[in-house]
Amino acid sequence: MRLxxxxxxxxxxxxxxxxxxxxxxxxTITENLIGRGLVQTVGKGKSSGGKPPELLSVxxxxxxxxxxxIGRSAIRLVILNLAQKVIFGTRIETGAVQxxxxxxxxxxxxxxxxxxxxELDVSRxxxxxxxxxxxxxxxxxxxxxxxxxxxxxxxLQNWLQRKLPYPVVVENANRALALAEGKWKGAGACLGDGTxxxxxxxxxVNMGHGIGAALLQDDLLYLGSSGTSGEIGHITVxxxxxxxxxxxxxxxxAVASGEAIALQGRDAVASGLPxxxxxxxxxxxxxxxxxxxxxxxxxxxxxxxxIVDRATDYIGIALAMAINILDPDSIVLCGGLTKNGPIxxxxxxxxxxxxxxxxxxxxxxxxxxxxGDYGTAVxxxxxxxxxxxxxxxxxxxx
Amino acid sequence: MRLxxxxxxxxxxxxxxxxxxxxxxxxTITENLIGRGLVQTVGKGKSSGGKPPELLSVxxxxxxxxxxxIGRSAIRLVILNLAQKVIFGTRIETGAVQxxxxxxxxxxxxxxxxxxxxELDVSRxxxxxxxxxxxxxxxxxxxxxxxxxxxxxxxLQNWLQRKLPYPVVVENANRALALAEGKWKGAGACLGDGTxxxxxxxxxVNMGHGIGAALLQDDLLYLGSSGTSGEIGHITVxxxxxxxxxxxxxxxxAVASGEAIALQGRDAVASGLPxxxxxxxxxxxxxxxxxxxxxxxxxxxxxxxxIVDRATDYIGIALAMAINILDPDSIVLCGGLTKNGPIxxxxxxxxxxxxxxxxxxxxxxxxxxxxGDYGTAVxxxxxxxxxxxxxxxxxxxx
Numbered sequence: 001m002r003l004x005x006x007x008x009x010x011x012x013x014x015x016x017x018x019x020x021x022x023x024x025x026x027x028t029i030t031e032n033l034i035g036r037g038l039v040q041t042v043g044k045g046k047s048s049g050g051k052p053p054e055l056l057s058v059x060x061x062x063x064x065x066x067x068x069x070i071g072r073s074a075i076r077l078v079i080l081n082l083a084q085k086v087i088f089g090t091r092i093e094t095g096a097v098q099x100x101x102x103x104x105x106x107x108x109x110x111x112x113x114x115x116x117x118x119e120l121d122v123s124r125x126x127x128x129x130x131x132x133x134x135x136x137x138x139x140x141x142x143x144x145x146x147x148x149x150x151x152x153x154x155x156l157q158n159w160l161q162r163k164l165p166y167p168v169v170v171e172n173a174n175r176a177l178a179l180a181e182g183k184w185k186g187a188g189a190c191l192g193d194g195t196x197x198x199x200x201x202x203x204x205v206n207m208g209h210g211i212g213a214a215l216l217q218d219d220l221l222y223l224g225s226s227g228t229s230g231e232i233g234h235i236t237v238x239x240x241x242x243x244x245x246x247x248x249x250x251x252x253x254a255v256a257s258g259e260a261i262a263l264q265g266r267d268a269v270a271s272g273l274p275x276x277x278x279x280x281x282x283x284x285x286x287x288x289x290x291x292x293x294x295x296x297x298x299x300x301x302x303x304x305x306x307i308v309d310r311a312t313d314y315i316g317i318a319l320a321m322a323i324n325i326l327d328p329d330s331i332v333l334c335g336g337l338t339k340n341g342p343i344x345x346x347x348x349x350x351x352x353x354x355x356x357x358x359x360x361x362x363x364x365x366x367x368x369x370x371x372g373d374y375g376t377a378v379x380x381x382x383x384x385x386x387x388x389x390x391x392x393x394x395x396x397x398x
Numbered sequence: 399m400r401l402x403x404x405x406x407x408x409x410x411x412x413x414x415x416x417x418x419x420x421x422x423x424x425x426t427i428t429e430n431l432i433g434r435g436l437v438q439t440v441g442k443g444k445s446s447g448g449k450p451p452e453l454l455s456v457x458x459x460x461x462x463x464x465x466x467x468i469g470r471s472a473i474r475l476v477i478l479n480l481a482q483k484v485i486f487g488t489r490i491e492t493g494a495v496q497x498x499x500x501x502x503x504x505x506x507x508x509x510x511x512x513x514x515x516x517e518l519d520v521s522r523x524x525x526x527x528x529x530x531x532x533x534x535x536x537x538x539x540x541x542x543x544x545x546x547x548x549x550x551x552x553x554l555q556n557w558l559q560r561k562l563p564y565p566v567v568v569e570n571a572n573r574a575l576a577l578a579e580g581k582w583k584g585a586g587a588c589l590g591d592g593t594x595x596x597x598x599x600x601x602x603v604n605m606g607h608g609i610g611a612a613l614l615q616d617d618l619l620y621l622g623s624s625g626t627s628g629e630i631g632h633i634t635v636x637x638x639x640x641x642x643x644x645x646x647x648x649x650x651x652a653v654a655s656g657e658a659i660a661l662q663g664r665d666a667v668a669s670g671l672p673x674x675x676x677x678x679x680x681x682x683x684x685x686x687x688x689x690x691x692x693x694x695x696x697x698x699x700x701x702x703x704x705i706v707d708r709a710t711d712y713i714g715i716a717l718a719m720a721i722n723i724l725d726p727d728s729i730v731l732c733g734g735l736t737k738n739g740p741i742x743x744x745x746x747x748x749x750x751x752x753x754x755x756x757x758x759x760x761x762x763x764x765x766x767x768x769x770g771d772y773g774t775a776v777x778x779x780x781x782x783x784x785x786x787x788x789x790x791x792x793x794x795x796x
Binding site: 135144145200201213215222223224225226227228229230231232234235236237238239246247248313314317320321322324325326327328329354355356357358359360361362363364 | 533542543598599611613620621622623624625626627628629630632633634635636637644645646711712715718719720722723724725726727752753754755756757758759760761762
């Protein structure tokens with residue numbers, strides 16, 4: 001399916017050659033997909049001597065996938081068609097944290113009003129993928145612990161499933177984003193071919209309100225023994241550092257996330273330090289966010305620069321840690337903090353280079369994600385599309 | 399081979415059943431192994447109705463594998479036979495760091511005198527595996543950087559190969575140890591079956607003079623994009639901490655390795671603090687090693703306890719980091735520090751539990767390695783035995 005989506009129209013022989021299956025195997029699989037109405041024949045290709053080969057292409061509107069990204073500041077919703085094209089997108093403010101059940105009701109209303117607005121054949125909706133920050137149990141979509149929302153032990157997938165007549169899968173937001181950024185070359189991933197041998201490892205780090213990550217190995221999500229891997233935001237980088245929303249202290253997230261940077265900016269202004277941040281916020285300290293701190297730093301404000309230097313140094317320590325331990329092929333940086341331009345990216349790269357072990361990770365490519373604000377929502381839809389095609393390696397998981 | 403070694407005598411049908419291959423495939427493979435003189439038939443098994451099946455077993459002395467562990471304090475050498483039984487072992491002091499070429503000459507002398515002493519048929523020696531601390535380039539066995547020895551850019555495998563008439567492979571010491579501790583259930587690994595699904599991830603952490611680690615996934619070494627993964631000793635755990643042998647500051651190794659603990663003990667005595675360590679070393683500060691610090695801590699000495707608490711807290715931070723990011727099935731703790739008994743293990747587990755994210759790594763099993771001082775040397779020999787059997791998945795590597 002992926003090959004047909006990305007490279008179609010394509011002949012069965014070309015598919016067989018590209019993925020190393022026999023032509024009879026490819027014929028069996030493609031007949032199944034044609035029978036399910038997902039793939040169609042679209043004319044003939046060039047003959048290489050014999051009969052011109054039949055070309056296959058997806059039927060774009062044969063199936064739809066909804067992805068919902070529950071972020072601390074916004075909820076984003078997209079609908080993709082089988083060709084993985086975004087055919088509908090919307091965004092609402094998350095607002096103050098509500099009781100869990102009220103929040104779930106609001107989410108269901110958003111999902112159903114979006115379906116109505118998109119005017120598509122709902123019987124073709126393969127399912128709804130929901131991306132949620134925090135520790136999510138693999139097969140059940142149970143929210144074990146979400147520091148961003150203060151939720152513990154919430155059967156979110158189950159609650160949504162009981163209210164919605166489509167399959168629902170709840171997945172960790174960073175994993176959804178990694179699927180979108182890393183897996184779909186056609187969907188904008190910026191990964192080179194790498195010079196390492198063996199399996200390809202991609203670490204996708206999401207730095208916004210909080211900080212999280214996910215690992216892909218050979219395009220498959222790395223799951224871990226209990227489904228809770230990738231929590232780079234909650235490694236201790238500063239033993240006696242500030243309290244984190246997770247309950248520990250000195251976590252990366254507590255010193256370097258968008259929220260932590262904003263808090264440090266507010267503290268600097270409150271302390272009466274002479275800083276441009278006071279002017280930029282017009283005296284309203286609560287309006288200071290990470291972007292404002294970066295804006296002041298870009299104009300050379302020393303207090304803001306000191307906050308930015310400290311945060312990017314800690315992020316570099318965390319990325320250097322990942323390089324020392326995993327020596328990945330690529331690290332893809334995503335999320336709100338990456339929107340602050342070269343001042344962020346260059347300082348992070350500089351700190352990473354300084355903090356990693358000399359000669360470690362010689363082939364690691366550090367790059368920016370390309371999908372922007374809707375990456376996680378698109379990834380949430382991918383969680384469903386992979387389920388729908390029943391890729392055997394993922395079957396044990398979904 | 400592994401199945402025949404661990405469970406032989408075993409019938410072809412039992413092999414086929416256990417590893418999911420067809421009986422004709424198993425016959426082809428076992429005929430090859432019999433033809434190479436590695437496997438023999440050893441009588442008949444119980445009939446389950448038809449002809450009683452032929453049983454296969456390894457020919458223990460058909461092949462030998464030498465493993466050499468170059469440690470900062472000792473060099474250990476073992477010879478294994480095909481049945482993976484240690485048939486020879488020896489140990490010499492490493493002594494002061496010598497010029498690289500002189501060191502290589504000394505190593506070759508040790509290897510050849512050991513072969514003479516072991517009195518085995520040298521034509522059956524499949525090769526010599528050399529385990530070296532530091533960053534080792536995968537296919538070339540080139541020492542990129544070894545902080546313990548102060549070596550940079552030394553073509554160790556090449557130099558040894560030019561002097562020795564047997565195949566030589568140089569590998570990172572922690573990877574060798576992980577092969578021995580994690581891979582060979584029969585060789586003493588203590589891993590349970592785990593309750594996670596999907597691929598099994600085992601992190602083997604070696605804490606002695608320095609600190610390093612290696613990852614196994616489904617019994618295969620995780621290599622990384624440039625072959626330099628596993629360097630847990632050189633993650634920054636203390637941003638402005640003490641200088642490390644690698645050139646950075648605040649590395650785990652600089653605050654929590656055997657060497658770092660010994661240095662802190664010597665400093666405490668030098669500072670004139672009232673501490674039992676002064677008596678235990680009999681006034682000779684340079685005699686203080688990590689064991690002495692732990693011995694004083696076990697007797698309630700406050701200065702020693704403070705050093706031990708700090709070191710184990712940092713080790714816990716590093717293990718919690720590994721759990722947050724990788725959520726492995728098992729973490730196997732090995733090396734000299736683990737010999738200090740419950741005071742070490744309990745404090746490390748306590749800190750790990752405190753520092754990991756709540757609900758992360760619910761199924762992680764933390765346990766002690768079982769192979770003792772010769773584990774790395776045995777693993778170095780395994781590096782050769784795997785090469786000898788040409789397991790396809792490893793072929794790209796060796």
